[in-house]
Amino acid sequence: MGRVQFGGIVRPVALDFVPEAAVGDYVIVHVGFAISRVDAEEAERTYKLLEEMGGLEEEFGPEAAS
Amino acid sequence: MKFLSEYRDERIARALAAEIGQCAKHPWVLMEICGGQTHTIMRYGLDELLPREVELVHGPGCPVCVTPLETIDTAIELASRPEVILVSYGDMLRVPGSRSDLLRAKAEGAQVRVVYSPVEAVKIARENPRQQVVFLAIGFETTAPANAMAAWQAKRERLTNFSLLVSHVLVPPAIRGLLTSPNNRVQAFIAPGHVCTIMGCGEYEALVRDFRVPMVVGGFEPVDLLQAILMLVKQLEAGEARLENQYVRSVSYQGNLAAQAIMKEVFEVADQKWRGIGPIPQSGLRLREEYAAYDAARVFGMAEFSVEEPAECISAQVLLGLKKPTDCPAFGMRCTPDNPLGAPMVSSEGACAAYYRYRRRAVAS
Numbered sequence: 001m002g003r004v005q006f007g008g009i010v011r012p013v014a015l016d017f018v019p020e021a022a023v024g025d026y027v028i029v030h031v032g033f034a035i036s037r038v039d040a041e042e043a044e045r046t047y048k049l050l051e052e053m054g055g056l057e058e059e060f061g062p063e064a065a066s
Numbered sequence: 067m068k069f070l071s072e073y074r075d076e077r078i079a080r081a082l083a084a085e086i087g088q089c090a091k092h093p094w095v096l097m098e099i100c101g102g103q104t105h106t107i108m109r110y111g112l113d114e115l116l117p118r119e120v121e122l123v124h125g126p127g128c129p130v131c132v133t134p135l136e137t138i139d140t141a142i143e144l145a146s147r148p149e150v151i152l153v154s155y156g157d158m159l160r161v162p163g164s165r166s167d168l169l170r171a172k173a174e175g176a177q178v179r180v181v182y183s184p185v186e187a188v189k190i191a192r193e194n195p196r197q198q199v200v201f202l203a204i205g206f207e208t209t210a211p212a213n214a215m216a217a218w219q220a221k222r223e224r225l226t227n228f229s230l231l232v233s234h235v236l237v238p239p240a241i242r243g244l245l246t247s248p249n250n251r252v253q254a255f256i257a258p259g260h261v262c263t264i265m266g267c268g269e270y271e272a273l274v275r276d277f278r279v280p281m282v283v284g285g286f287e288p289v290d291l292l293q294a295i296l297m298l299v300k301q302l303e304a305g306e307a308r309l310e311n312q313y314v315r316s317v318s319y320q321g322n323l324a325a326q327a328i329m330k331e332v333f334e335v336a337d338q339k340w341r342g343i344g345p346i347p348q349s350g351l352r353l354r355e356e357y358a359a360y361d362a363a364r365v366f367g368m369a370e371f372s373v374e375e376p377a378e379c380i381s382a383q384v385l386l387g388l389k390k391p392t393d394c395p396a397f398g399m400r401c402t403p404d405n406p407l408g409a410p411m412v413s414s415e416g417a418c419a420a421y422y423r424y425r426r427r428a429v430a431s
Contacts, residue, residue: 017325028316032183033212036263036316043315050078
């Protein structure tokens with residue numbers, strides 16, 4: 001069993017399906033089992049692309065960008 | 067929180083919605099399969115950000131909603147036996163069976179316990195050796211590996227007082243059923259990100275090929291869903307049909323092999339009845355012969371039977387994306403989460419519950 005923090009609360013989580021999970025990783029948990037390790041590189045790449053797109057939409061002005 | 071707040075960024079969500087507006091030139095009907103995604107769409111009002119060309123209809127991906135009435139009646143009957151402790155996920159307790167529900171059975175003295183994880187169900191069996199513990203094992207592919215682990219663990223420990231009442235459903239045969247129906251309106255699908263986290267993308271690629279229908283595996287945050295919708299609209303406008311993966315931070319092409327292995331060890335594919343929808347061939351899972359001693363239906367010799375859904379509930383059409391919850395005359399009036407006529411009003415993944423919680427003003431309009 002691993003210990004996973006959910007926005008402050010720490011719960012025991014079964015790691016049988018993600019044996020490669022290491023301390024500090026982000027995992028997706030369903031009914032007490034981790035089902036995937038979040039791929040941080042992929043997550044950041046997607047987000048950067050989206051952020052660039054958001055930045056190009058000037059019509060929303062500086063307030064929405066804050 | 068990391069990997070959550072970024073995907074709830076309003077600025078990016080609005081930019082995506084604006085781009086969808088620019089891309090969509092023709093009317094399109096998109097379906098999100100998963101009830102978790104339906105709740106995100108309603109909670110954040112994503113459908114209201116979309117141009118009128120893009121209509122979202124909600125799919126059958128609510129495990130509680132499609133668990134057959136007969137399974138709930140059987141669970142209530144088992145729970146009412148003095149030697150049985152019935153263990154269930156919390157969402158199932160208020161779901162109406164044909165005469166009662168598990169919460170009412172509990173109030174009348176049945177031993178019904180709620181767990182968050184199947185691990186806890188096995189623990190209850192260990193701690194209560196004089197009682198028969200029956201775990202109501204329902205769900206889609208996302209839940210199947212965890213439920214399989216409970217059976218595997220019980221067999222390994224040679225527990226003789228633990229069994230599963232199984233009602234497991236599979237997404238791809240349901241999509242196939244929708245696409246072959248003469249009433250189908252859906253032109254593209256957001257495939258369920260957590261089901262695909264387990265099962266990978268191969269089955270969806272086959273659907274794209276067989277039906278020439280665009281599919282994008284999508285995540286569960288507002289930005290995930292809007293990005294998936296944009297990817298689908300671009301494909302539709304270009305006349306393309308491909309499988310794309312928006313939820314790359316969790317979904318790989320082959321899926322979670324360890325989870326698939328335990329599913330295959332414990333379960334085999336079988337015909338399955340879906341509440342509201344009816345039987346779909348090869349659309350469910352049952353315990354393998356090697357696990358017969360852990361099959362509650364066999365252990366307790368439960369007879370097969372068939373009951374009818376109350377005529378007033380239109381959940382069948384809601385689950386097939388043919389009607390919206392607000393099209394139902396009973397919605398929010400005679401059918402509420404406290405007094406549900408059908409399962410979609412109860413579950414945290416049910417479309418009717420999502421509309422009731424986030425869109426009550428639609429009743430008055």
